[in-house]
Amino acid sequence: MDIAQLALEEAALKALADTVNDRLKEVKNAMQEQLVNNGISKVTASLPDGTKVATISRSDAKPAAVVIDDDAFLAFVRSIAPDEISTRLVTEVRPAYRTSLLAQMTAAGVARIVDTDTGELHDVPGVEVKATRALTHSVRTATGGKEAIAEAWRTGQLAHLNPLQLEAGEAS
Structure with missing residues (x-):
């Protein structure tokens, strides 16, 4: 692989990672708010076909x-x-x-x-x-969950989530 291709790949991956991390922060805050406001301690994340891919568990401050x-x-x-x-x-x-x-x-x-x-x-x-610590929650991926999410992403089952909306001028 030549240096120009490596430079492009690194720039593209950084733009994608920054976008995903920004969206993750937004979603994590929204999830925490929903968990607290609705008194929910645990919720299952499932693909549209019903495949369980993760469990979200609230951790309360002690x-x-x-x-x-x-x-x-x-x-x-x-x-x-x-x-x-x-x-x-x-x-x-x-x-x-x-x-x-x-x-x-x-x-x-x-x-x-x-x-x-x-x-x-x-x-x-x-x-x-x-x-002594902020309210938070954790995500535990189910066995095979990462692979199922990757396949759902590749086949378009997660297109409705669209977390990678890159707009001109946003990447830093």
Whole structure:
């Protein structure tokens, strides 16, 4: 293959990939909106002939305890467990204790812990339990799904999707 043909092929593939990736982002956002708005956790993707090619599954954000104010959290731990504070150039809660407290709060779903020695309940300043990742969904291709999609594409069964609408001046 000569360099001119390679250059054309690379340019064409880049234009197609950019167009497909832009359309994928649009469709993925629309799918996420539909999943959330309709309370759907899973949907099957099937070809027009009914062949199952993939499963789309919603992943919900899972709340976790997160320190949002290090100074408040440090002062709190210093007041209940001063031995868990280490002082170097920076004063901080020992990482293992921080992880333990955050895990307790994540499990409880609130920024509150129980002192195991006294049974006293403590609200923990500087910590919030909040979603740590965005809502999303995944696509798991069924066995043989890629091949079935490729064949459907070649035979025109997916022409109604037309994700490759290239217009003059759009490629970058």
